[in-house]
Amino acid sequence: MNLPPPGIIWNSLPIPALLIDETDRVAEVNPAAELFLNLSARSLRGQSVLERLAIAAPLEEIFARVRNNRASLFVNDVDVTTGEKAPVQCNLQVAPIGEDPNSILMLISPREIADRLGRASMVKSAARSAIGMAEMLAHEIKNPLAGIAGAAQLLSMGLSGEDLELTDLIVDETRRIVKLLEQVEQFGNVRPPEKKSVNIHDILDRARKSAAVGFGAHMTIIEDYDPSLPSTLGDADQLTQVFLNLLKNAAEASKGAGTIRIHTFYDYSLRLRRADGGGQSVPLQVEIMDDGPGIPPDIANSIFEPFVSGRENGTGLGLALVSKIISEHDGWISLDSVPGRTVFRVSLPVAPKET
Ligand SMILES: Nc1ncnc2c1ncn2[C@@H]1O[C@H](COP(=O)(O)OP(=O)(O)OP(=O)(O)O)[C@@H](O)[C@H]1O
Ligand SMILES: [Mg+2]
Numbered sequence: 001m002n003l004p005p006p007g008i009i010w011n012s013l014p015i016p017a018l019l020i021d022e023t024d025r026v027a028e029v030n031p032a033a034e035l036f037l038n039l040s041a042r043s044l045r046g047q048s049v050l051e052r053l054a055i056a057a058p059l060e061e062i063f064a065r066v067r068n069n070r071a072s073l074f075v076n077d078v079d080v081t082t083g084e085k086a087p088v089q090c091n092l093q094v095a096p097i098g099e100d101p102n103s104i105l106m107l108i109s110p111r112e113i114a115d116r117l118g119r120a121s122m123v124k125s126a127a128r129s130a131i132g133m134a135e136m137l138a139h140e141i142k143n144p145l146a147g148i149a150g151a152a153q154l155l156s157m158g159l160s161g162e163d164l165e166l167t168d169l170i171v172d173e174t175r176r177i178v179k180l181l182e183q184v185e186q187f188g189n190v191r192p193p194e195k196k197s198v199n200i201h202d203i204l205d206r207a208r209k210s211a212a213v214g215f216g217a218h219m220t221i222i223e224d225y226d227p228s229l230p231s232t233l234g235d236a237d238q239l240t241q242v243f244l245n246l247l248k249n250a251a252e253a254s255k256g257a258g259t260i261r262i263h264t265f266y267d268y269s270l271r272l273r274r275a276d277g278g279g280q281s282v283p284l285q286v287e288i289m290d291d292g293p294g295i296p297p298d299i300a301n302s303i304f305e306p307f308v309s310g311r312e313n314g315t316g317l318g319l320a321l322v323s324k325i326i327s328e329h330d331g332w333i334s335l336d337s338v339p340g341r342t343v344f345r346v347s348l349p350v351a352p353k354e355t
Pocket of ligand 1: 315
């Protein structure tokens with residue numbers, strides 16, 4: 001079959017799509033976008049995207065990054081509205097287009113209800129009882145498992161050769177199940193964060209140290225900190241968990257030795273645009289960057305969902321937990337990944353001045 005002309009593809013694309021010019025204005029919208037935004041192409045052309053659409057994500061920043069890196073960017077779970085309609089939760093895909101380095105294509109995929117239940121309301125709504133149940137089960141299974149592992153270890157003392165291999169297998173596999181259960185328990189822990197003014201570098205140090213002696217021993221970890229960064233308002237344990245998970249993913253992604261860079265900096269311009277028009281400033285930036293193979297493209301859209309994993313032994317709960325914690329801290333997480341360069345960026349608010 002021959003490829004139809006671009007205009008036909010553009011018009012039949014079932015996903016709302018916007019072509020954005022170098023001044024962040026709408027150059028073109030497709031019929032799906034007209035329908036979704038409830039606005040005609042004529043009324044949108046030439047309008048500033050930032051002013052015309054209320055998108056709960058730092059769009060200027062996103063566009064700048066797409067232009068600078070010439071790479072596409074995914075932003076999950078943002079509220080999109082034109083101000084006249086109720087906000088709809090969407091996934092955004094922003095990509096450079098064609099020869100012109102400054103033109104951008106933005107796809108807005110409204111999330112299906114079922115899909116949305118997967119994450120945002122998972123902890124809040126009916127799914128909470130399912131998690132509660134899993135958590136209870138996890139707790140109950142852990143004790144007998146410890147007994148099994150202990151018994152296998154006792155048995156192994158008198159064994160050698162193949163028999164020893166078998167008892168080792170029992171011990172290893174029970175450990176793996178215990179780990180999985182611990183993650184389920186942790187995910188089910190819906191304790192709201194106990195927020196205090198905390199220095200993000202103390203948290204990063206803690207996470208880096210345990211990475212360096214454990215799962216990240218094969219990695220070179222570079223710290224690139226802005227020491228003048230003010231404190232954030234957060235739960236130190238939960239934030240440590242966030243960075244541990246990100247460091248762990250980075251370490252696990254790289255097959256052999258690799259480099260992880262932890263970069264902190266201040267970005268005054270970064271605000272989350274809320275659907276109600278208000279803004280939340282999230283100027284503290286922490287980037288965890290690795291030089292591994294990048295996010296597998298088939299799951300790139302859903303890695304923040306629970307149980308989505310690209311690893312053989314992964315439970316897929318790590319990033320779901322990260323995104324839950326960050327959203328409870330009024331922060332934002334974004335992802336930028338190409339082979340050889342994967343960056344998770346966490347943006348957090350500054351703690352109010354203590355009086
Ligand atoms: N830095 C990274 N580089 C490449 N792929 C990554 C990176 N971080 C995450 N991923 C991909 O995203 C998937 C989901 O990550 P997530 O942390 O949610 O789950 P997991 O690591 O598979 O399991 P768990 O964290 O629960 O042990 C991973 O399996 C991996 O495929
Ligand atoms: Mg993980």
